[in-house]
Amino acid sequence: MGFEEANAGWMVPEHRRRGRAALSNIANRFDPYAVERVDDGWESGAEAELPPLRTEVALENPRRIITRNSSPDLSFDRSINAYRGCEHGCIYCFARPSHAYLGFSPGLDFETRLVAKPGAPERLAAELRSASYEVAPIAMGTNTDPYQPIERTHRITRRLLEVLRAHNHPVGIVTKGSLIERDLDILGEMGWEGLARVGISVTTLNADLARRMEPRVPSPARRLKMIERLAGAGVQVRVMASPMIPGLTDHEMEKILESARDAGAVAASYIVLRLPREVSPLFRDWLEANVPDRAARVMARVREMHGGRDYDPEWGRRMKGQGTHAALLSHRFEVACKRLGLKRNLPPLRCDLFRVPPAPGDQLDLFG
Template sequence: MPRNAHTPDPDARGRAALSNRVSRFERLDRDRVDDGWDIDEDLPTVRTDVSLEIPRKIITRNTSPDVPFDRSINPYRGCEHGCIYCFARPTHAYLGLSPGLDFETRLIARPDAPDLLARELRAKSYNVAVMAIGTNTDPYQPIEKEQQIMRRCLEVLRDFNHPVGIVTKGTLIERDIDILSEMASRNLVRVGISVTTLDAQVSRAMEPRVPSPKRRLETIRRLADAGIPVRIQCAPIIPGLTDHELESLLEAGSEAGAYAANWVMLRLPLEVAPLFKEWLQAAFPNKAAKVMARVREAHDGREYDAEWGKRMRGTGTYAELIAHRFALACRRLGLFGDVAPLRTDLFRPPPQAGDQLSLF
């Protein structure tokens, strides 16, 4: 059958992806078709399945000039939040799974992550710098409530006095305010809460298992009230769909207690583009042509430009307008983010059994 000729899955209720497109590494495609027998069949509902992985290492390194960190950890592969625009979807292809429904239903947890993290931080060759969490998949997605891998990783970072930057859409982060506030008192943590739209219906359609925008703003408020520096992440800005809300998002974040803000243009790498267009045509058919025209306008006529320096912000008049609006609104609202850098001088591996005791 033709590659990527897909019928939307009628049983993917509560999910963003409408199909399970195979990855770029697969030679053959698959699709559901009517066999012509005209027999009613109750197809199984797409449910979440969690597998366990025991990696050899947990700290991932990067040298990208587009991001302000060189290391990160990911407690989970895949993400039940199911955001249709998620640029991490293509990573599921490396597992032989689909970046579509598989990405948001066939999840992989790494229960040994905290122990691996502690071991790697104790290495004599380790040089401390800010650890990023949530830059690929969300550490506070629903399965974290049971797995508690992220909380245990935070406990390790706290015990080592290691600085960390966290990005999430999950209100479950409020569970860890006790650890985060303790780390904040030593200037060891920053948090970014991603809010893409203030429209609950739009949010439900494109990020179906993420807490409502109103609820995420309340999380900003609760973190800020606990003394935890938190910024609002307007990410991604979706041209023709959510871009008109930029100033309103920043105002809402400021009112909730955010000290700073950030934005990222919609990115559609690899398998994300066909999945997003399939969803867009089904969810907002009257806006689909306009949205994709604006997306191409922001990426030199293409659906995505992966070049460093362009992929996060886009190029051209439209992208420049978004950047200008963002800067003006942040200036008006005082969202400058003028705070001291996270501390690295406090880093100390805690004592463990067998260590030689200090004489002083």
């Protein structure tokens, strides 16, 4: 019996998961046992009496906050994630399996049992002050969204940006959250100086589909407004038409790119849908519940683009796929970007302005 069959979770009643994308709390791959709920007659109706799932936030004090990677598929070698889990709850999110390392489910736990790192800004300042630190752009939002709803209360992303601004350190942000507009004062300054740029993910322009697929994310129209406001403040914005879901959203690619260009985006990128580990059964359950007439077609096309599997993890193929449909999608993207004047690559962010600001008690340089 494979992972997907052995670890399928039971469906949580709709009233308990309203406003969430996952239908179940699928067991994570590290669980030694699969659990299946069976009504033995003793607690009939008990599930119906349970309250809706609420967002819970635990606190973590990390020893390091800058995470390094050497992936040939990524354009950066370091990143910061202020939160674990994401209240946005996008059903296709490739980061869901990371919740298994905490002993949580990549399903509803990923959307409701979150972890915040309030000491992250202080850790970042300490790491940037290290004599061995070599500056290069830091990416934010590569695993979970730095502007998910709990940022409004915890303000960790805001404080991280204040540290980066004080050091004139380059940063690239990826988000779907309109809360980023709160930080236009910092991002606008950094943008004009070549120290910051932002990627806004727009998966679909269909508001109803977006609400079901990305339940706590601002509407597509609102995300286009975010692009407009960021661009107006002096921030270069890349529209990320990601993920492109074959048979469901891929027909919208050109319209997404055009709408974002009209809003002020200057660059574009896309990634095809990828379904690593626990994401695959979660996504398939979502398809059957939300678009049952297209579920089989979508998954057939996904497998076609990933070499007959739900997901191909190989470098160079996992982001773009393979086969005829993947090649057509790539060609359409190139043609659209050329027609719309959208760039694939932007000039590198500036690293030459980096400096460590004096801390209280530091000896000042008389000749600096």
